[in-house]
Amino acid sequence: MTMKHLYRRALGAASLVPAVLAAVGLSAAAAQADEVTLRGTTAFAQGTTFSRPYEAFVDWINEKGKGVLQIQTVGGPEAMPPFEVGNAVSAGVVDVANVTAAFYTNILPMGDALKLARNTIQEQRANGCYDTIDALHRERIGVKYLARTGDHVNFHLYLTKPVEGPDLSGLTIRTTPVYQAMFEALDATLVTTPPGDVYTALERGTIDGYGWPIQGVLDLGWEEQTKYRVDPGFYQVDVNILVNQERWDSLTDAQRALLEEGARWIEARNAENLEINAAEAKKQAAAGIEVIALDGADRQRWLDTAQDAGWAKVEAIDAEAAAALRACL
Numbered sequence: 001m002t003m004k005h006l007y008r009r010a011l012g013a014a015s016l017v018p019a020v021l022a023a024v025g026l027s028a029a030a031a032q033a034d035e036v037t038l039r040g041t042t043a044f045a046q047g048t049t050f051s052r053p054y055e056a057f058v059d060w061i062n063e064k065g066k067g068v069l070q071i072q073t074v075g076g077p078e079a080m081p082p083f084e085v086g087n088a089v090s091a092g093v094v095d096v097a098n099v100t101a102a103f104y105t106n107i108l109p110m111g112d113a114l115k116l117a118r119n120t121i122q123e124q125r126a127n128g129c130y131d132t133i134d135a136l137h138r139e140r141i142g143v144k145y146l147a148r149t150g151d152h153v154n155f156h157l158y159l160t161k162p163v164e165g166p167d168l169s170g171l172t173i174r175t176t177p178v179y180q181a182m183f184e185a186l187d188a189t190l191v192t193t194p195p196g197d198v199y200t201a202l203e204r205g206t207i208d209g210y211g212w213p214i215q216g217v218l219d220l221g222w223e224e225q226t227k228y229r230v231d232p233g234f235y236q237v238d239v240n241i242l243v244n245q246e247r248w249d250s251l252t253d254a255q256r257a258l259l260e261e262g263a264r265w266i267e268a269r270n271a272e273n274l275e276i277n278a279a280e281a282k283k284q285a286a287a288g289i290e291v292i293a294l295d296g297a298d299r300q301r302w303l304d305t306a307q308d309a310g311w312a313k314v315e316a317i318d319a320e321a322a323a324a325l326r327a328c329l
């Protein structure tokens with residue numbers, strides 16, 4: 001080998017160095033770019049009852065997902081009206097949403113069935129119902145149904161004046177799609193509002209009561225304007241974590257696995273709701289909210305109307321999907 005050749009070789013090797021460095025640099029950059037940040041929103045005010053599980057989920061993901069995936073909450077109902085959140089995650093305006101199905105019946109009317117569940121999300125995953133619900137979300141609104149919180153939490157009617165029984169005629173009640181079919185069947189006059197408008201409506205006397213779960217009344221300061229809670233509770237809260245489908249499909253297996261693991265983690269915490277419900281009922285009593293406990297035939301009518309009117313509504317929307325859900329919820 002001549003000096004000239006050696007020189008050429010050395011030069012060649014040397015000229016590889018920048019190329020290697022560039023490649024290393026590139027792959028380091030690529031590894032960093034692998035961490036994606038999803039933009040999230042919550043339909044419930046941050047720091048309040050039905051936002052808290054989502055916030056815990058986000059913290060869990062951001063802790064475990066360093067270098068893999070992060071979620072940044074870009075705002076709550078102050079930034080986006082709650083009834084627009086479903087549209088936003090469907091259209092990809094946000095990547096992740098914490099929202100109850102009642103707030104997106106404008107795009108997925110069948111979502112109204114989720115509150116009719118009498119089992120837990122763990123049971124729904126085991127019996128295939130989760131897959132049916134996920135498919136409905138994917139096919140109809142382009143959204144991955146990631147997680148469900150709210151299991152074990154029932155809804156109630158809260159009032160500023162007493163009732164004798166299940167007949168709600170003469171009362172103007174704030175509603176969402178959750179209570180609509182039931183309260184309509186009991187002859188109430190209904191006004192639909194997001195949670196953020198309830199306090200003012202009570203204060204002004206434009207409503208005589210409102211539907212809301214057992215949890216969260218004191219969180220929102222509504223106990224000041226509330227005299228009665230009607231028992232028993234009915235239905236079961238669904239507050240769902242949704243992911244835009246295209247965004248979901250663009251993620252790596254590791255990123256999707258992280259989100260799925262976070263979903264199971266937050267769903268396992270639904271069990272804590274039993275204790276929280278009892279504590280909330282005590283706090284309501286301490287705040288002066290009296291219980292109107294329906295019993296006997298009144299109680300039966302209350303609960304039967306909830307179930308019958310609730311299912312009739314979703315059966316009218318899509319009989320086939322309703323039958324599939326009724327068999328597994």
Ligand code: 173
Pocket residue numbers: 050100102175176177178194195211212213237238239
């Ligand atoms: O009353 C509501 O705003 C409502 O529909 C709801 C649903 C789930 C949790 C909390 C409230």
